[in-house]
Every structure is written in structure tokens, then in C-alpha cells.
Amino acid sequence: MTEILREIGMIARALDSISNIEFKEQDLTKGQYLYLVRICENPGIIQEKLADMIKVDRTTAARAIQKLETNGLVEKRGDEHNRKIKKLFPTQQGLEVVPVIRRENDHSNRVALSGLSQEEADTVLHLLRKIRGNVEVDWEFVKKGGRREY
Amino acid sequence: MTEILREIGMIARALDSISNIEFKEQDLTKGQYLYLVRICENPGIIQEKLADMIKVDRTTAARAIQKLETNGLVEKRGDEHNRKIKKLFPTQQGLEVVPVIRRENDHSNRVALSGLSQEEADTVLHLLRKIRGNVEVDWEFVKKGGRREY
DNA sequence: TTCAATATGTTGCAAATGCAACAAAAATTA
DNA sequence: TAATTTTTGTTGCATTTGCAACATATTGAA
Numbered sequence A, B: 001m002t003e004i005l006r007e008i009g010m011i012a013r014a015l016d017s018i019s020n021i022e023f024k025e026q027d028l029t030k031g032q033y034l035y036l037v038r039i040c041e042n043p044g045i046i047q048e049k050l051a052d053m054i055k056v057d058r059t060t061a062a063r064a065i066q067k068l069e070t071n072g073l074v075e076k077r078g079d080e081h082n083r084k085i086k087k088l089f090p091t092q093q094g095l096e097v098v099p100v101i102r103r104e105n106d107h108s109n110r111v112a113l114s115g116l117s118q119e120e121a122d123t124v125l126h127l128l129r130k131i132r133g134n135v136e137v138d139w140e141f142v143k144k145g146g147r148r149e150y
Numbered sequence C: 001t002t003c004a005a006t007a008t009g010t011t012g013c014a015a016a017t018g019c020a021a022c023a024a025a026a027a028t029t030a
Numbered sequence D: 001t002a003a004t005t006t007t008t009g010t011t012g013c014a015t016t017t018g019c020a021a022c023a024t025a026t027t028g029a030a
Helices: A003-026 A032-041 A047-054 A058-070 A092-113 A118-143 B003-026 B032-041 B047-054 B058-070 B092-113 B118-143
Strands: A074-078 A086-090 B074-078 B086-090
Touching: A003 A032, A003 A092, A003 B003, A003 B047, A003 B092, A003 B118, A032 A047, A032 A058, A032 A074, A032 A086, A032 A092, A047 A058, A047 A086, A047 B003, A058 A074, A086 A092, A092 B003, A092 B118, A118 B003, A118 B092, A118 B118, B003 B032, B003 B092, B032 B047, B032 B058, B032 B074, B032 B086, B032 B092, B047 B058, B047 B086, B058 B074, B086 B092
Parallel strands: none
Antiparallel strands: A074 A086, B074 B086
């Protein structure tokens, strides 16, 4: 039933596409909403961890964050105990944009789950978490150059 | 619980990333596997429908297919009753590559569902289909310039 | 039939994406 | 301590992605 993975791909592309179109009004370019909300939820996170969290290439995250900084939505701060890392924080302006993102995401969520009972929603969340846990192991392995045998 | 949509996004990006890395050996560049398998499953489909099926922009699909044709994996044929459309078919070489894609996708599927019972897999497929159905309505609406109110 | 609307396809940009390759700090091992 | 490995960050380059804008064929309405 590789059907499951196809459905996931379709849903993800459709939602991402919708979000990108809708966030243009907020002057957010492709994908930026992903990073911004997570930085707000995890202030002080570094970009390496953020990339892992989102499941995107390190360099892609680096540039998206760079752009968020340039646009004044995010701030990078050095750490006194570790001269290498740069902690990420939302700026005032970033904090102001986030509710708009949340509202959009909530709406998409409502649309996506319409017709599902609360129980079904709980079930699907539980199962998706499990699937994500399985998949992220392989993702990290393959990203680091590992070769899957099959 | 917008958590669900996040999980879906993470899973989709991770799997797509894995596939793209693994298919490099087959000289398939980013995303091409998506189109090729579906053309094999729906010979004669036109690119507009394929884009809808995959949930990707028309022009993105157009160029991916163009490249598949250039690389000799897919063939475009005109229709005698409709001079505008171009039906898509796999070439011999395309047909030879597809089993490799299937094997990889099957493996990813097994990995993703490991630890889930058959019943759970059935449940999640059922629920994801419903979610996809909900989401694609909005996708088509927004892609055509519609504005969602929320 | 004629004219407007829609469907399908293409091209031109500008931007995001991600692999390679590099640099330097930190952590681990010898 | 010194040497090696890992972590974190960056830049270069080629590619994909997608919105605008256009072109033409088909379909639908007046």
C-alpha cells in the first residue's frame, strides 16, 4: 500500500502551495512560515536543529533563515559559552506576523479534518507520529550518506 | 491540533529527500520519479491532469515532463481528435526504470509503516484519503485565484 | 454562427532548493 | 595534551519551482 505515502505527498504539496500563495500578502516568501513559527515556539534554537525539525537540507534552512533575518523577522544571537552557534529569536515584527500564520494553519487544519470525528483525528495524529518517527530515522541515515539496502 | 499537518509535512519532505538522493543513481533528477510512475499507471494522461494528480503547479509539471522526454523516458503523442493536447506514454527505457522506483517506494512504505498493524495501516490510509479529498478542494480553489476567508 | 470563456500548453523571469566543498569551533579519543 | 572526529555555519553552482504573461484550441453561451 504505497498509496499511503502518495496521499501524504499530495496533502503536503497542496497545503504548502496554499500557504505560500496566502502568505504572499504578508511578504513571506516560499517556506518562510515554517521556520518562523518554529523559532517562536523554540526561541534560542540553532539552525541545524531547526533543519532537522523541519526535515529540510541544512543549507536550505540557512538561507531561509538568512532571509528572515534580512527582512527583520528573526534575530541571530551569539552564545557566550559557544562561539560557533547562533541562537535564533523572533523580533517584534516576527512576533506580530506569527498569529497570521497560526490562523491560516488552523484554518487549513480545520478544512483538512472536516468530516472526521475527534476520535479519528486523534487516531490519525497518533499514527502519523509513529510514521514520522520511522521515516526520520532513514532520513537522517540517508542524509549522512548512508545507503539503504532493499 | 495543527500538529497533524506538521507531521504530514515532515514525513513528505523526509521521504521526498530520500527518494531524490536514491534515484540519482538512476539519473533521475528531483521529482521525476513522481511523474514517471504515474504516466506508466495512466498511459495517455495529459500533463494538466498529471499536475492535478500530483498537486504541483502546471508549469512545474510541464518542465519535469519536458525533461523526461528529453531524457528518453517519456513520449508525447498528439491526439487526432484534439489538436491541443499531448498524451503521455512511457518509452521502453521509461518502463525499465519504473520497477526500480517501485522497489524504492515499497521499501519506504515498509519502513514508514513498521510497527503498525495491518488494521492501523488500513485506518490511516482511509483517513488520509479523506483528508486529501478535503484539502484538494481548497488547493484547486486557491490555485485558480480564489480567496479563502478565515 | 459568432463571440466569450475555459482548457491546455509554453516561455520569461526571479527565487528557493540542495549537493559539494570548504572553514572553524567544539567534542571525543588516544 | 595532542590529534581526530563531529558539529555548526557558509558559499558556489546547477537545478527545480512557480507566478505572470502569453498563445492557441476547444467548449459553451448569446
